[in-house]
Amino acid sequence: xxxxxxxxxxxxxxxxxxxxxxxxxxxxxxxxxxxxxxxxxxxxxxxxxxxxxxxxxxxxxxxxxxxxxxxxxxxxxxxxxxxxxxxxxxxxxxxxxxxxxxxxxxxxxxxxxxxxxx
Amino acid sequence: xxxxxxxxxxxxxxxxxxxxxxxxxxxxxxxxxxxxxxxxxxxxxxxxxxxxxxxxxxxxxxxxxxxxxxxxxxxxxxxxxxxxxxxxxxxxxxxxxxxxxxxxxxx
Numbered sequence: 001x002x003x004x005x006x007x008x009x010x011x012x013x014x015x016x017x018x019x020x021x022x023x024x025x026x027x028x029x030x031x032x033x034x035x036x037x038x039x040x041x042x043x044x045x046x047x048x049x050x051x052x053x054x055x056x057x058x059x060x061x062x063x064x065x066x067x068x069x070x071x072x073x074x075x076x077x078x079x080x081x082x083x084x085x086x087x088x089x090x091x092x093x094x095x096x097x098x099x100x101x102x103x104x105x106x107x108x109x110x111x112x113x114x115x116x117x118x
Numbered sequence: 119x120x121x122x123x124x125x126x127x128x129x130x131x132x133x134x135x136x137x138x139x140x141x142x143x144x145x146x147x148x149x150x151x152x153x154x155x156x157x158x159x160x161x162x163x164x165x166x167x168x169x170x171x172x173x174x175x176x177x178x179x180x181x182x183x184x185x186x187x188x189x190x191x192x193x194x195x196x197x198x199x200x201x202x203x204x205x206x207x208x209x210x211x212x213x214x215x216x217x218x219x220x221x222x223x224x225x
Binding site: 108 | 122160166205214217
């Protein structure tokens, strides 16, 4: 079956521009997560959706970052007025449920979008 | 918040055993995951522990001690394809990752 897909795989933009990154989760997965990974670091949590709503957006670095998931499936991460420090790999993951204590909540990751801000 | 520490790099010989340690201090705990990540690729799931003890899956085993905030991933019979970054992650529904341990397997 299809895994998590992300488009584009690479995005090069100029400082100050607006970008949208798309994530298509595994069919039937209600939970969707966005992470950001800088070189030599582990992924850093950005936002978590349960269905259509953002259940936790505490990882978004500032108000230039916004994400939506209007129909509970595909999600778009939007970055306004991009800065060079936004350059990173943006990873999307999905899981069957959001999980509670002890519940097996494996997250399946997409291949990521490599964003480069010049 | 979460604080997760693991060594930066480890090198081992093909056929050997390597143990990657992970210590954590967390405000929430829903289990601990280990992921493998090859350069330029997405992380892929290796193991999950929520109760204390050892979980074995083929050549890979993972151990958890919740009271000590400690886990390790044991890789046995190392193969060249095991050269990758290994990420320790604590779950409280979202994952908080360590910086990863780069394992290099030499012939």
